[in-house]
């Protein structure tokens with residue numbers, strides 16, 4: 001791949017997408033992002049500029065709702081020179097009124113709308129990368145199979161009916177159903193482009209640019225932020241035991257996913273390793289001693305045990321394809337907390 005490529009990325013304002021855009025621009029790729037409003041596009045452009053990046057390499061298109069029929073048609077009609085399409089947009093929230101309308105439809109229809117637009121108007125597209133999730137790979141909560149090995153061939157057993165039972169399972173189900181729809185589309189349509197799917201676990205790490213509102217971060221970083229803000233908010237943080245990856249590594253994986261031939265046709269489970277909220281708490285109080293008095297002590301006995309709740313991830317294949325060492329938990333937590341201070 002050369003820097004002559006024109007890369008499109010959906011959901012450009014997102015936590016992960018902003019890091020991807022940063023890497024794309026640093027590598028000299030002309031980048032077009034979809035955002036939900038002109039205001040959000042202008043904000044992002046000014047963040048890139050103030051971050052010292054060549055903002056002239058970035059432009060945006062407005063796609064208000066990826067789930068609306070034909071959502072990406074105009075974007076591809078206007079930019080027929082797009083050669084790489086990254087689909088990162090999807091609702092990442094557990095606060096929804098209607099699981100079907102607010103989670104499942106935008107995730108599944110959003111993916112199909114992107115692929116249909118490429119089919120109709122994206123004749124120069126050679127590579128497509130879709131951000132799926134570990135949620136598509138392994139079961140969570142009642143659907144978890146603790147101790148079972150999962151790898152790049154594994155699928156979460158969750159069904160559409162189970163996904164409709166609560167917003168947490170709704171998000172998990174939205175990712176599995178969207179990825180299933182994607183592979184079916186590839187199978188049925190035999191497109192001219194090659195596909196890579198990135199399946200991140202919990203993504204931690206600093207935001208790509210300055211954070212204006214520190215009271216609530218993107219869903220995954222709330223695992224860390226809720227420990228930091230527990231005192232002020234007088235809210236006991238929900239505790240987790242799962243797998244993590246740093247956002248800077250997730251971004252790198254998306255870029256390598258279209259740059260590397262070996263990544264074509266693959267699912268990439270980007271996971272560095274396990275974490276518990278208790279470990280995150282320990283890292284924070286060890287590395288930021290002045291915070292110790294501000295943060296309520298975390299009662300680790302109330303947290304889930306990793307061995308009772310999680311499958312065993314074997315992502316050797318992904319690590320070999322990507323070929324770089326992932327950031328460890330301490331650095332990921334330290335850099336996240338340092339940015340919030």
Ligand code: NAP
Pocket residue numbers: 010011012013014015016017036040063064065066067088089090091092106131132133134175199200201202203204218219220
């Ligand atoms: P994020 O910060 O919430 O970003 C999501 C992006 O999608 C935002 O730009 C959002 O726009 C956009 N979006 C959501 N619904 C939309 C809709 N209906 N129409 C148009 N745009 C819409 O989340 P993230 O953590 O960066 O997640 C990015 C991708 O990674 C998602 O596909 C997510 O499922 C996947 N993922 C994330 C994690 C994680 O731990 N963070 C783990 C595994 C997979 P607005 O902000 O303007 O609403």
